[in-house]
Amino acid sequence: MNIHEYQAKALLAEYGVPIPIGNLAYSPEQATYRAIEIGGDSWLVKAQVHSGARGKAGGIKFCSKYDEVGKAADELLGAKLVTHQTGPEGKICYRLYVEAACNIERELYLAFVLDRARECITVIASVEGGMDIETLAEQRPESIFRFEVEPAVGLQTFQTREIAFALGLDKNQIRQMSQLLLGCYQAMTELDSSMLEINPLAVTKEGQLQALDAKMEFDDNALFRHPRVSELRDKSQEEVREMRAYDRGLSYVGLDGNIGCIINGAGLAMATMDMINYAGGAPANFLDIGGGASPERVVKAFQLVLSDESVEAILVNIFAGINRCDWIAEGVVLAMQKIDIKVPLIVRLSGTNVEKGRQVILDSGLPIILADSLFEAAEKSVNQCNKQTKIAKGES
Incomplete structure (x- = not known):
């Protein structure tokens, strides 16, 4: 789950991050009033959308007069911001963050990421802030520093000093940096x-x-431990189908293909998508219905997959362990009805x-195509899509 910049800053401030x-x-009127409340002689009006590179898309405006704040707010509210992260569909701005501008001497980059391969949190830092880390890694990889944190002991003070030295901070800033880093690490670990x-x-x-900017992502599976964080979710910034799936306890990610997938288990779902690609097709989605899927849950999965108009065939692939094939079959039949x-x-x-x-499906008399293996299922799905394409083109 992602949250907005202002929400991330509020959380980090509780851990001592300046x-x-x-x-x-x-x-616009409220934005002007916020600038008056803040005081000073210059402000930033920032669009709050779930995307980076807002500045390049015109989502951050510098203002030195109160009327400029209101004008900037009027331009941003309801506007669609298109960045390389949002894709061409963009994100609509429904709220703004008005912030005091500061006198910047240098801009640094700092991130804490969960490195699953190394099973630890890695601190990434660079003296070249303000740039996308992907661009920085490609153009100037030598400017990026990485520091691994041992999970058993956590981030240590000596490591924070090493990071501060690597970033070229002076002696008066090293203590500040140490406190900031420890606060970030505590926020990340305590809030999952x-x-x-x-x-x-x-x-x-x-x-x-x-x-000056902050972004946080959270483990969906741990949100039950943090109801305060869970309440920060902004559904207006999420893809509609993924939001509907999450609300119904399903794991869904939309893709660009035309074969809809309904699978139980994330690993099997990944293998199924690979097999579809191997057979010459393209999956339309990742959908894991989970291990305890009831017939009603299967129906919800069908409705979700069919909400994608690009779907030309549906592949249901179930390996039943905790689940049962007859339950899934009943759900498939119920969905067809x-x-x-x-x-x-x-x-x-x-399984x-x-x-x-299989007998439940055969007894139903419905036009359901059965397959004995994953490859056969993928191959049949691709063949059916090809037939649909030929029919649409008027070919025999």
């Missing part, structure tokens, strides 16, 4: 965050450190009660 003064606004990024981390002309499924349906069942499951 941030500029700012507040939220939902209208999978990624925390501050870009840029500014060194002001007054010699102070300020987190409840929903007007106009695309070919290919089903491969394996617990597989014979009962």
Whole structure:
């Protein structure tokens, strides 16, 4: 789960991370009032959308007069921001963050990421803040520093000093940096965050450190432990189908293909998508219905997959362990009876009660294509899609 910049800053401030003064606004009038509240002579009006590179897309505006704040807010509210992260569909801005501008001397990059391969948190830092880390890694990889944190002992003070030295901070800023890093690490571990990024981390002309931007991602599976964090979710920033799936306890990711997938288990889902590609097709989605899928849950999965108009065939691939093939088969039959499924349906069942499951499908008399192996299921799915394409083109 992602959260907005202002939400991440509020959380980090509780752990001692220094941030500029700012507040939220939902209208041009409120934005102007926020600037008056903050005081000073210059402000930043920032669109709050779940995407980086907002500045390049015109989502961050510098203002030196109150009327400029109101004008900037009027331009941003309701605007669609298109960045390389959002894709051409963009993100709509529904809220703004008005923040005091600061005197920047240097911009640094700082991130804490969960490195699953090394099974630890890695701190990534660079003296070149303000840039996308992907661009930086490609163009100037030597400017990026990495520091692994031993999970058994956590981030140590000597490591924070090493990071500060690598970033070229002076002796008066090393203590600040140490406290900031320890606060970030504590926030990440206590809140079950999978990624925390501050870009840029500014060194002001007054010699102070300020987190000018902040981004945090959280492990969905741990949100039950953090209801306060869970409430920060902004559904308006999420892909509609993925949001609907999450609300129904399903794991769904939309893709660009035309073969809809309904699978139980993330590993099997990945293998199925690979097999579809191997057979010459393209999956339309990743969908894991979980290990205890009831017939009603299977129906919800069908409705979700069919909400994608690009789907030309559906492949159901079930390996039943905790689950049972007859339950899944009942769900498939129920879905066919409840929903007007106009695309070919290919089903491969394996595992617990597989014979009962196949019999349920055969007894239904419905036009369901059965497959004995994963490759056969993928091949049949691709063939059915090819037939649909030829029919659409008027070919025999």
